[in-house]
Amino acid sequence: MNDNSFKKAIPYLIPAIIVLTVFTFYPLFNAFVQSFNRLPNPDNYELSLKTYQWLFKDTTFLTAVKNTLVYSLVTVPISIAISLMIAALLTSINRLRVFFQTVYFLPYVTSAVAVAFTWGYLFNADYGLINQIMHNVFNLPKIPWLRSPDYAMSAVMIFGIWRSLAFNVLILTTGMLSIDPQYYKAARVDGANNATTFFKITLPLLAPVVSYVFTIGLINAFKVFTEVYALIGSSARVYKANTMVFYIFDQLWVYKDYSLASAAAIILLLIILVLTAFSRWLSAKTDYMN
Amino acid sequence: MRIRLEDVTVKFKDRRNPKNEVIAVNHVNLEVPESKLICLLGPSGCGKSTALYAISGLQELTGGKIYFGDRDVTKLDTQERKIGLVFQNYSLYPHMTVSQNIAFPLKNAKWKRKDIEDRIQEVARIVQISELLERKPAQLSGGQQQRVAIARALAKNPEILLLDEPLSNLDAKLRRSTREEIRRIQKTTGITTIFVTHDQEEAMTISDEIVIMEDGRFVQQGLPQEVYEQPANLFVAGFIGSPTMNFFDGRFEDGAVMVGNYRVAAHSGASGAVTVGVRPESVRLKEDGLRVKVEIVELLGRERVCRLRTETGELLTMITDIDTLVEEDTQISVGFSPGKVYLFEAESGEALARI
Ligand SMILES: Nc1ncnc2c1ncn2[C@@H]1O[C@H](COP(=O)(O)OP(=O)(O)OP(=O)(O)O)[C@@H](O)[C@H]1O
Numbered sequence: 315m316n317d318n319s320f321k322k323a324i325p326y327l328i329p330a331i332i333v334l335t336v337f338t339f340y341p342l343f344n345a346f347v348q349s350f351n352r353l354p355n356p357d358n359y360e361l362s363l364k365t366y367q368w369l370f371k372d373t374t375f376l377t378a379v380k381n382t383l384v385y386s387l388v389t390v391p392i393s394i395a396i397s398l399m400i401a402a403l404l405t406s407i408n409r410l411r412v413f414f415q416t417v418y419f420l421p422y423v424t425s426a427v428a429v430a431f432t433w434g435y436l437f438n439a440d441y442g443l444i445n446q447i448m449h450n451v452f453n454l455p456k457i458p459w460l461r462s463p464d465y466a467m468s469a470v471m472i473f474g475i476w477r478s479l480a481f482n483v484l485i486l487t488t489g490m491l492s493i494d495p496q497y498y499k500a501a502r503v504d505g506a507n508n509a510t511t512f513f514k515i516t517l518p519l520l521a522p523v524v525s526y527v528f529t530i531g532l533i534n535a536f537k538v539f540t541e542v543y544a545l546i547g548s549s550a551r552v553y554k555a556n557t558m559v560f561y562i563f564d565q566l567w568v569y570k571d572y573s574l575a576s577a578a579a580i581i582l583l584l585i586i587l588v589l590t591a592f593s594r595w596l597s598a599k600t601d602y603m604n
Numbered sequence: 605m606r607i608r609l610e611d612v613t614v615k616f617k618d619r620r621n622p623k624n625e626v627i628a629v630n631h632v633n634l635e636v637p638e639s640k641l642i643c644l645l646g647p648s649g650c651g652k653s654t655a656l657y658a659i660s661g662l663q664e665l666t667g668g669k670i671y672f673g674d675r676d677v678t679k680l681d682t683q684e685r686k687i688g689l690v691f692q693n694y695s696l697y698p699h700m701t702v703s704q705n706i707a708f709p710l711k712n713a714k715w716k717r718k719d720i721e722d723r724i725q726e727v728a729r730i731v732q733i734s735e736l737l738e739r740k741p742a743q744l745s746g747g748q749q750q751r752v753a754i755a756r757a758l759a760k761n762p763e764i765l766l767l768d769e770p771l772s773n774l775d776a777k778l779r780r781s782t783r784e785e786i787r788r789i790q791k792t793t794g795i796t797t798i799f800v801t802h803d804q805e806e807a808m809t810i811s812d813e814i815v816i817m818e819d820g821r822f823v824q825q826g827l828p829q830e831v832y833e834q835p836a837n838l839f840v841a842g843f844i845g846s847p848t849m850n851f852f853d854g855r856f857e858d859g860a861v862m863v864g865n866y867r868v869a870a871h872s873g874a875s876g877a878v879t880v881g882v883r884p885e886s887v888r889l890k891e892d893g894l895r896v897k898v899e900i901v902e903l904l905g906r907e908r909v910c911r912l913r914t915e916t917g918e919l920l921t922m923i924t925d926i927d928t929l930v931e932e933d934t935q936i937s938v939g940f941s942p943g944k945v946y947l948f949e950a951e952s953g954e955a956l957a958r959i
Pocket residue numbers: 616617618619626627628646647648649650651652653654655802
């Protein structure tokens with residue numbers, strides 16, 4: 315950009331710069347400074363590295379990090395795999411496709427809290443559908459899904475996978491439908507069976523979309539909170555189902571330790587920055603046009 | 605491999621109005637001799653692609669039968685028909701390199717690795733793309749993509765090659781050279797080929813035989829010169845040849861064919877209206893002929909293309925050699941070369957005679 319066009323661009327950039335400064339850069343900067351404040355109260359400052367030291371010694375935080383990592387690395391790939399299957403089935407039908415697409419998208423537009431209420435019933439230890447099936451059909455013991463440190467996180471992950479299906483299915487279905495049908499005709503002429511067509515044609519052509527869904531999914535997964543809070547409630551920490559955002563929430567509203575909350579938020583931000591960089595690299599790699 | 609179509613019909617439901625049917629291919633019969641290249645020629649939407657897809661097996665028939673040699677392939681799946689197909693827009697897989705594109709049908713047919721590599725080199729040589737093998741389709745020009753598409757189609761040693769308007773995305777110069785290329789490849793491999801096009805000049809120059817299609821029906825099949833000189837009906841006459849044939853509302857009168865006051869030629873045994881057709885190169889200066897006004901004269905190297913208007917307002921084109929002086933905005937009188945005047949039934953457009 316030469317000097318002149320930069321000058322011309324300034325008036326157009328100013329509104330965006332103001333909005334970004336007030337709502338993004340300032341809070342970010344504030345949190346950054348706060349995270350180095352040894353005192354929990356934001357009104358008194360005593361800068362040091364102590365908060366980070368405490369943070370990494372806090373087993374609750376470490377559990378939260380572990381839970382978040384497990385949650386992200388388990389739910390995102392599984393959700394995408396299931397979504398790909400559903401999208402492939404959806405695109406292969408002609409009749410009622412729009413109907414089923416809508417059905418799959420409904421969870422996305424309904425409130426997580428409301429849906430979690432229903433899932434709470436499904437997971438109920440005594441009369442929940444899941445335990446009924448496990449017990450009556452497979453003769454397995456009943457599991458206190460939402461009230462046990464061993465299973466609460468699994469329940470959250472199952473719920474999380476289900477919730478993220480809606481968005482993934484929508485995007486992947488749209489992506490699949492936008493693949494030129496000529497390629498499938500060509501694949502038929504070239505003698506490709508269904509599996510070969512899916513893995514050698516559909517998936518590579520869908521790679522940019524999959525990498526997009528993967529990135530968005532991963533970033534959302536690292537920020538997981540609603541699923542935990544709505545399904546397990548404020549006692550998630552007790553049942554070892556707390557996540558990083560849950561930890562930040564707890565520090566802010568329960569313990570009122572702004573410094574610790576800020577430090578945890580900065581760590582989360584760094585993780586997400588790394589993920590974003592990774593996703594840029596991934597989408598450059600999956601861009602088959604180059 | 606000889607191809608035979610028997611009473612082939614393909615119907616579609618109309619997308620907007622499912623109660624209506626579109627008859628894309630309407631009870632057609634066709635015989636393609638072994639090792640020949642025939643062109644399926646017709647205007648846009650007449651059903652050329654559908655007919656080609658029917659032969660390839662991508663499109664199910666509503667009725668009729670298709671034979672390759674003596675074998676009935678009507679119910680056979682595409683991959684069992686041993687055909688190569690080049691699509692209108694090539695449909696090269698964008699994420700694969702040229703060599704991966706060519707290898708794809710071979711891998712699916714479970715060829716051995718070594719054989720695949722040898723075959724890639726072989727077809728790449730035939731279509732002259734050996735130095736492009738590691739490129740992706742996006743890094744190729746239109747003409748190169750087209751040759752890759754042919755290479756992919758030829759790789760599996762098909763017995764039949766089907767090409768759907770393969771030159772439509774190329775510029776005029778590249779079109780000419782690629783079409784010669786296709787002809788050369790077809791001759792060297794001896795593969796029976798059906799070539800779909802809506803460009804009559806392309807069809808005239810490349811094919812052994814031309815099949816002309818109108819509204820889902822095959823209206824005429826013959827040698828290029830044959831369809832040019834003996835068009836079966838008004839549609840073929842108007843479609844083949846550039847500039848197009850001139851048509852006049854004529855009549856039979858006193859044992860002769862008349863256009864306006866011009867007595868074209870003697871022709872006995874009929875009366876009433878007739879459509880008279882004459883090609884631009886068969887129009888020439890003649891005293892006591894049709895009186896016309898010269899509107900535009902284009903000099904095209906060896907010839908003059910003259911747009912003329914009759915006194916009744918009909919337009920006609922005349923091509924004369926460069927030495928015949930015709931000037932714009934003058935009145936002249938023209939006649940039609942004997943033996944080069946086509947008569948068509950006024951109602952149906954069927955060819956009647958050439959006089
Ligand atoms: N899948 C389909 N469903 C409904 N109608 C179709 C379908 N495919 C083709 N048609 C109709 O059949 C007719 C013939 O189509 P086709 O594509 O064979 O024409 P074409 O001669 O190849 O035209 P072009 O030169 O434009 O490629 C058209 O009227 C078209 O609208």
